[in-house]
Structure formats: structure tokens, C-alpha cells
Amino acid sequence: MMKTCSLPIELIDQSLEHISDKPTLSSCSLVCRSWLNGSRRVLFSTITIVANPGALALFVDFCQRTSESEADFPSARPSKHVRHLRIHSPGPSDGRAVPKELDPLSPHLEFILSRLEVLRYLELQCLKIQDIPRLAIPPKLEELTLIGVWTASDTEEEILDLLRQLPALRSLGILGHRYTDFIPCRPSGRMPSPGDGVFPTNISRLSTLSLRYSKLTRYFMDIIALDPPVKSLRRLEITILKESDLTALSHLLDVLGANLSHLGLDMSKYLMRNMLCTCSPNLMFLF
Amino acid sequence: MNSIHFDGLRMDTLISLKSMTLYLDFYGEPWASLSLNSAILRNVSQLFSCPLVRKQLQVLTFRIGLHASGTSSPSRIPAIVSGHLLQLDLKWITEFQQSLPQLQEIRWEWNAAWTATTWADGEGFRESLKALVQRSYPGLNEVGLLRFSDTWCEF
Numbered sequence: 001m002m003k004t005c006s007l008p009i010e011l012i013d014q015s016l017e018h019i020s021d022k023p024t025l026s027s028c029s030l031v032c033r034s035w036l037n038g039s040r041r042v043l044f045s046t047i048t049i050v051a052n053p054g055a056l057a058l059f060v061d062f063c064q065r066t067s068e069s070e071a072d073f074p075s076a077r078p079s080k081h082v083r084h085l086r087i088h089s090p091g092p093s094d095g096r097a098v099p100k101e102l103d104p105l106s107p108h109l110e111f112i113l114s115r116l117e118v119l120r121y122l123e124l125q126c127l128k129i130q131d132i133p134r135l136a137i138p139p140k141l142e143e144l145t146l147i148g149v150w151t152a153s154d155t156e157e158e159i160l161d162l163l164r165q166l167p168a169l170r171s172l173g174i175l176g177h178r179y180t181d182f183i184p185c186r187p188s189g190r191m192p193s194p195g196d197g198v199f200p201t202n203i204s205r206l207s208t209l210s211l212r213y214s215k216l217t218r219y220f221m222d223i224i225a226l227d228p229p230v231k232s233l234r235r236l237e238i239t240i241l242k243e244s245d246l247t248a249l250s251h252l253l254d255v256l257g258a259n260l261s262h263l264g265l266d267m268s269k270y271l272m273r274n275m276l277c278t279c280s281p282n283l284m285f286l287f
Numbered sequence: 288m289n290s291i292h293f294d295g296l297r298m299d300t301l302i303s304l305k306s307m308t309l310y311l312d313f314y315g316e317p318w319a320s321l322s323l324n325s326a327i328l329r330n331v332s333q334l335f336s337c338p339l340v341r342k343q344l345q346v347l348t349f350r351i352g353l354h355a356s357g358t359s360s361p362s363r364i365p366a367i368v369s370g371h372l373l374q375l376d377l378k379w380i381t382e383f384q385q386s387l388p389q390l391q392e393i394r395w396e397w398n399a400a401w402t403a404t405t406w407a408d409g410e411g412f413r414e415s416l417k418a419l420v421q422r423s424y425p426g427l428n429e430v431g432l433l434r435f436s437d438t439w440c441e442f
Contacts, residue, residue, distance in 0.1 A: 237308065239310070246294075246295055246296070249296060250295070250296055250297065253296060253297060253300050253301065254297070254300055257297075257300030257301045257302075258300055258301070258302050258303060259303060260301055260303060260304060261303050261304060261305045261306065262304070262305065262306045262307070262308070263301065263304060263306075263307050263308075264307070264308035264309075264310070264348075264350075265293075265294075265296075265307070265308070265309055265310065266309075266310030266312075266350075267294055267310075268310055268311055268312035268326075268352075269312060271294065272312075
């Protein structure tokens, strides 16, 4: 009988990493036991879950069933391979994205986050999360992206509380966090500074920061430019909405510009606003 | 013209800069909006007049957001996108290519997020936009500097 696989497992795994379509990967995972691990590593590396109780429960059920049926082969369990997880609201039927409530203490969510041992990237999109610091995010998480996430009090402290739990964090993205609020916001809390008990020390190790259409943009720009500045920062993406944002960015580039290898600039709205302001102040209601 | 500023920002501190992403947003009908072409040209001429950027920049990405927030119906989006693209003239690429020895790639990323389309039929829209770009500019893929990515999506 012909031997199924005579290639070293490392070569098989490498080859499987070049396959991108799911049906092929699913077929590969059924070829033989030595192909199972490599196929699943690719197949389950990125998971997207719609934030409704049914979908979360379904994923939990799937994790549990595979754990039971493959008890003698734990390294192949799908949950062992999820490195990127996206949780987002279901698409709206009327064309407007409506944030969906996500209970951070939901047993399903807790189960999912606790089982994903190699999770490195988490993206939460278009969700209302009442008590975001209580999300049981694995401490090894390296990248966190919050897109259109509404929190209970909408203060920067909540986000700082969350960050404090993530010592390995290297990349932070905050997008669309109440961006329509043009009222200058430096809310209740005082500005933390490096060395005090409030400043999340992991911010000092960030290498990527993306702040787009967020009312926290100015706050985070100020934080990373504090003395000593976040010298590990290499990639920065910023949306400029107001004159004060531009001033803060200018200062930041003076302090940290020499370290940056990538700069992303979104000034469209600011420039258009300025232009309209000059041409016709009556059009300002559009912004 | 040798400048160190880009829209009010000093660029001469960016001594390690290798890549830049410029976001350009457009709302509604092409006739009601700023010209995409003039916005690109304005950015490019400002950026490349800075000696440091000219010397170092390897990858330049344009993230172009074509929003339908000023339209009455999401079904108008393909026509709007088409209108913006028809105004686009990329002759400047060949002009700048010779004076930018380090520049390896200009990426174009298109976004029609913040519209109903992204949510209702994201895949279908992405494919039709890609086809539209390729139909409007059949030669672009042959120019080494240009890379078209999929649309990127926020919300």
C-alpha cells in the first residue's frame, strides 16, 4: 500500500499555509492525521463571530464537541489555532449600522476568550459594551482594535482600565469612538503620567497606534508624547478633525517623529471643513 | 520648491519614514464634491516637494473613501464611484517616478464603508468596484508602481 505522506511534517505544514480557500483546507484536514493540525492552523487562524447569543453559543458548542470527539488529539482542537478573533454586530436591514449590546460577562464570551490560548488579535466592531474593563481578554493579546465601540460612561478611564489588563499589547486601534462629538472633550479624569499608579505601563511599549474618528484621539496623542515619550512607536495613523488635533500631532512628530517608519494621515474632513468655513459658514451644519 | 511642511505639519523630523497612508474622503455626487483628482495632485505635490520624503519614501498608499451619505439611494453608489473615477488622471505618476528613486509602490485602497452597501452586500460591491477600476484604467496593473488592494472596510 502506498504511504499517504512521505514528506516531513514541516514541509506539509508550510505547503498548507499557502492555501487560502476554505473548502480546500477542509478537504486537506480529512486527508490523514498528519495533515489535520496544519490544515486547522490555517483554517481557524481567523474567526469572525456575529455578536448575538445564538452565534456565540454555536461557536462554544463547536469548541466543546471537538474537544470531546478529539480528546486523544488535543493539539488539533480548533480553539488552539485561533490567532485573530473579530466580533461584530449583525448587519442592519435598514442600511444603518446599529451597535449591538455585548455583555462582557456573558458565559459564552467568557468561555470563548478563555479557550483561545494563542489569541493575538481581537477586534470588536459596532458594539455597546457596558463594562468593557470586565471583558476577560487573554493577557497575551498583542493587538486590540475597537471600531465603533460604545462604552457605558464613554470616558478614557474605561479604555485605560482595559489596557492595564493587557501587558503584551503592542498595537492599539480605536476607530469611530463617538467621533461625531466635536465638543472639545477632556472629560472628568486627570491626565495620567508615566510612573504614577494610573498610567498603563504597556502604553510605553506600543509599536502601532491607530486613532481614527475617535474623541480619544487627542487624549492618546497627549499621553504618548508625555515625558518620557513612547519611543517604541513605529506606526501611527491619525484622523485630524480640529485645529487642536493638528497642534497635538505637530508636537508629537517633534517628539517622536524620528522613530516613525509609517505615518497615516486622515485630514480630509478637517480640510474640507476649513474650506467650507471660509467659503460659506452656512454649510457648516453638514459637519 | 523645497518645503518641509505637509498641511501644516513639519516633515523634516521623520528621518525613518518609509511609508505613508493618505486618507481622502469624498461624499455624494462627484459634481457636489471636491475633485478626487485635484485632491490627489495637491497631496502628491506637497508631499514630494519635501526633500526628506522624496529621498526616503518607499510605499505611498491612498485610501480613498467614497461615501454615499449625500445620496438618496445606495443604488446610486456605483454611478457615483464611476463619476469620481472618470475624473481621475494619473499622468503625474510617470512625472514623479523619475525623481523618486526610493518609491517602490503606490497602493490604492477604496472604501465605500459607512454606507448601506458595505453592510447589505459587501462582497458584491467589492467585486463590482474592482471591475469598475480595472475597466476604467485597464493599463494600471501593467504599471509596476501601482497595486490595487481590495476595498478596506470600517463600519
